[in-house]
Amino acid sequence: MEPFEHCLNLELRKANRVLSQIYDSFLAPSGLKTSQFSILRAIKFLKNTTNSELQDTLVLDQTSLSRALKPLIRDGYIDVRVGVDRRQKQLLLTVKGRTLYADAEKLWLDAQAYVSDKLGPEMKRSLLNMSDIVVELKG
Amino acid sequence: MEPFEHCLNLELRKANRVLSQIYDSFLAPSGLKTSQFSILRAIKFLKNTTNSELQDTLVLDQTSLSRALKPLIRDGYIDVRVGVDRRQKQLLLTVKGRTLYADAEKLWLDAQAYVSDKLGPEMKRSLLNMSDIVVELKG
DNA sequence: ACAACTTACATGCATATACATCTTTATACA
């Protein structure tokens, strides 16, 4: 009897949904979703950055990022300035954004610790390694 | 120098985005997205099923599934009947739905083969195993 | 039989995500 062939994509999506909900529940007190937290975090590390640099960092479509930034700009966490190349926009955290990030980072650390503990170091390495390999498939 | 601590959730999300785009591009000729394909596939294997059985199978929130079904019902791929328990709905593939699934399954097989080849058997096992473990975290 | 509770599903709302396409600005080259 041929075993059921699991769809790699569905399995990954299921894991993604579960993991995102876990991180989201930890981050909830900050009012941020994990995707928003990731954007703030990326900008924090990249300092003054641009839309396209963020796209690469987050492996996110240009149009997706464009929209994802909106609520963060609207709520005053990210500041936008026209670049030297006037097509570009410079993105940076506002004071409010840095404060929020600092608070949310504590919650994120809890989530990361919780999941790390549940997975164990081996499975954690496996997740990171596998994710890396899959991202490499991007053409 | 402490290495950068990767967010497990972000890494998984990035992989998820890339993989979903690959599967979506293979499935595009059918007009289905992978999430829709997964729903048809699940109903095909479960035969006559219900909303809540699908939720468990797909690890999907009740409200998410409720909405995901809409376009598939609207386009005539899934038939809905009230169950014996009149709160429930019986879901089954229509003839049109079975035909579409059969066509899309060929495209899915190509995607699955493409990705399996790129990943290799070990990484594939790793993906499935890791996904399974993460889904287990769901409380 | 009836009130309290629970279960199944839908809806309002907000964000997440990407494809096709449009606008604006820069660059390259005849």
Next chain:
DNA sequence: TGTATAAAGATGTATATGCATGTAAGTTGT
């Protein structure tokens, strides 16, 4: 110096996803 091309973003459209909440229908205890 124009003009074709490329690059950066935004927008229209559609689905994906989940939380809070609402509604209808079944179940339970008295």
